[in-house]
Amino acid sequence: MGRPRTFDIDTAVERAMELFWRQGFEATSTEDLVESLGIARGSLYKAFGSKEQLYALALRRYCERHAVGLVEVLDQAEQVRPAIRAVLLELVEADLADPERGCLLVNAATERSAHPNTVQQVSRTMGQVESALAGALERARVRGEIAADKEARELAQFLTTFLQGLRVMGKARADRAFLDNAVEVAMGVLD
Amino acid sequence: MGRPRTFDIDTAVERAMELFWRQGFEATSTEDLVESLGIARGSLYKAFGSKEQLYALALRRYCERHAVGLVEVLDQAEQVRPAIRAVLLELVEADLADPERGCLLVNAATERSAHPNTVQQVSRTMGQVESALAGALERARVRGEIAADKEARELAQFLTTFLQGLRVMGKARADRAFLDNAVEVAMGVLD
DNA sequence: CGAATTAGGAACCGATCAGTCAACAATCTG
DNA sequence: CAGATTGTTGACTGATCGGTTCCTAATTCG
Numbered sequence: 001m002g003r004p005r006t007f008d009i010d011t012a013v014e015r016a017m018e019l020f021w022r023q024g025f026e027a028t029s030t031e032d033l034v035e036s037l038g039i040a041r042g043s044l045y046k047a048f049g050s051k052e053q054l055y056a057l058a059l060r061r062y063c064e065r066h067a068v069g070l071v072e073v074l075d076q077a078e079q080v081r082p083a084i085r086a087v088l089l090e091l092v093e094a095d096l097a098d099p100e101r102g103c104l105l106v107n108a109a110t111e112r113s114a115h116p117n118t119v120q121q122v123s124r125t126m127g128q129v130e131s132a133l134a135g136a137l138e139r140a141r142v143r144g145e146i147a148a149d150k151e152a153r154e155l156a157q158f159l160t161t162f163l164q165g166l167r168v169m170g171k172a173r174a175d176r177a178f179l180d181n182a183v184e185v186a187m188g189v190l191d
Numbered sequence: 192m193g194r195p196r197t198f199d200i201d202t203a204v205e206r207a208m209e210l211f212w213r214q215g216f217e218a219t220s221t222e223d224l225v226e227s228l229g230i231a232r233g234s235l236y237k238a239f240g241s242k243e244q245l246y247a248l249a250l251r252r253y254c255e256r257h258a259v260g261l262v263e264v265l266d267q268a269e270q271v272r273p274a275i276r277a278v279l280l281e282l283v284e285a286d287l288a289d290p291e292r293g294c295l296l297v298n299a300a301t302e303r304s305a306h307p308n309t310v311q312q313v314s315r316t317m318g319q320v321e322s323a324l325a326g327a328l329e330r331a332r333v334r335g336e337i338a339a340d341k342e343a344r345e346l347a348q349f350l351t352t353f354l355q356g357l358r359v360m361g362k363a364r365a366d367r368a369f370l371d372n373a374v375e376v377a378m379g380v381l382d
Numbered sequence: 383c384g385a386a387t388t389a390g391g392a393a394c395c396g397a398t399c400a401g402t403c404a405a406c407a408a409t410c411t412g
Numbered sequence: 413c414a415g416a417t418t419g420t421t422g423a424c425t426g427a428t429c430g431g432t433t434c435c436t437a438a439t440t441c442g
Contacts (some may be wrong), residue, residue, distance in 0.1 A: 001410040002418025026217030030400055040421045045401065047419085100304045109362045110301045111215055112289045122363045157369050158376035165356025165361075171300045172313045172355075179347050185349035188380050189313055192440040193388025222431055231391045236431065238389090 009047065012037045017058035021104040024111050024129050025055050056117060062104045063125040071132045081141035084133070084159065085187055088166065090178040094180060095170025103167040130160045137190075162186045197287050200238065203228045212295040216246050240304040247308060252297045254316040262323045272332035275324070275350065276378055279357065283370040286361025293381035300323045321351045328381075337381050346380060 015036050019028050034041050048054040066112055069088065077083030096103065105122055112118040116179075134156035140146045162182075171178060206227050210219050221242055225232050239245040261278065268274030288295065296313055303309040325347035331337045337346075353373075360370060 001416080002256055003408040003410095003420080005419060023305075026215065027302075029398075031398080041401080042403080042422075043420055051400065074412095102301060102304060106359055107301050109359055110298050111218075111292060113293060113362045114214075119362075119364055123365075126360065126363050126365070154372050154376055156228035158373045161356040161360045161365075161370075161373040162353050162377070163356065165352040165354065165357035166298055168300055168359060169317065169352045171304045171310075172317050173310055174314075174317070174352075179352075181345050182349045182352040185380055186353070189376055190276065192386075194438040194440095196389065196392080197438095220428075222428080231389095232431080233433085234390055235393080242430065 006045070007043070008036070012039065012047070013054070013061055014046075014058050016054050016063055017104070020055055020058050021062070021107070022101050024107060025051075026111065030189065055120070059104065059108055059118065059121055063121060063128075067107070067125055067128040067132070070129060074132050074136040080136045080145055081187070082189055083136065084190075085183065087175050088163065088183045088186070089180070091163065091166055092170070092176065092183065095167060095179065096176055099173055100172040101172055103164075106164055106167045106171075109164075126160060126164075129163070130156045133159050150190070158189060159186070196238070198228070198230050198234070203230065203235075203238070204245070204252055205246050207245050208252055208295070210248050211246055212253070212298070213292050215298055216242075216300065247312070248297055250295065250309065250312055252321075254312060257296070258316055258319040258323070261320060265323050265327040268327065270334055271327045272381055274327065275381075276374065279354065279374045279377070280371070282354065282357055282372065283361065283367065286358065286370065287367055290361055290364055293362040294355075297355055297358045297362075300355075309325070317351060320354070321347045324350050341381070349380060350377070 001088055016033055019036055023032070028051075030044070032053070033054065034044060037044060037046075044054070048057065067186065073087055074080070074083055091103075104123060108118050109122045130153075134152045135152075137146065137152035137155050141148060141150060141152055166179060166182065169182070207224055210223055210227055214223070219242075221232065221235070224227060224242070224245065225235060230238075235245070239248065260336065264278055265271070265274055282294075296316060299309050300313045321344075325343045328337065328341075328343035328346050332339060332341060332343055355371060360373070
């Protein structure tokens, strides 16, 4: 009961995610949020409690969306090697299209490494990425798509690490030739 | 002529670097700087102009120190492969010892991707890292230490990218087993 | 010495920060 | 309808932001 909310929570979190993604936590003011979300200050605080909590929701949404996306692509892949290459090249495209934005997960890891809740969320998501890759690689190994003596988990940890490096180099304005080449060399570990 | 400065500029930049490294640009206030540098506000502004300019000096110092360090290690190496492994494992140690600090270069790339001066400094330093690696790898190739059909530049771009990923995973609190393993798999591209 | 020059320092500046509050509006239950 | 409950709003809060100003202190040069 009580007066019904006049704005959509999901849409608001989506817009907050966009702002934090582009500007970071510290550089995004509550005034920025009020403007972009199109609601009054008081409503924002009643609905979300604090800037910190809204950030946590935005980050969680980003993590869920991207972890799920990765799992889906890898699970549905006929062949694992081209699927992984496609995933990496898609990240390259994203970085080239919008280098200032980069990856919210990487931004969170670097800007907010002193905040346990953020670090935990980041760490958990990295684990999901690793597991998705490890699952796909293990399938590939059993199928004979990659050499039987390769450890799926080890390859997955390497790829997870390399993937974060790609996002950083994208922000550092590396060009397509650089990033594409890095991906090709990285794919070589599967041979 | 005029009154001589009572503090050491180099020491001040060093302390500023430490603060920005640990906290980032936005989260470091001028008050933090005044306290840590042990000089008055007015003196800080007279000596450095603005928070931005002091940050630029701190970042430049970090870049020079680390790029030079990398070049020296690689140039003096008897064998390139163990030297590169040592460089990567040293970064792993640094991340494990102080995960909140991470790498100022990566922090700068992610937090300040909207600031051209910072991006340019970051990009230039990444280029130096790539060149140092490429030089060492080319020597190794000529000497027969790595296969003759490997392109030094391509391997160097891959390693530069992977290296940034290591720093991110360190901030995301990956453990030694994870990071060491990632390094070992990455080293495999030289085989 | 005295003029010129530069550094040091504290008070001060308007702007902006994250967050609160009280009055009002809209809904549900009875 | 009345009362309870919850959402909306914008003015307001004290704190802090990055930066400036102005006066004093220390030095060099003539």
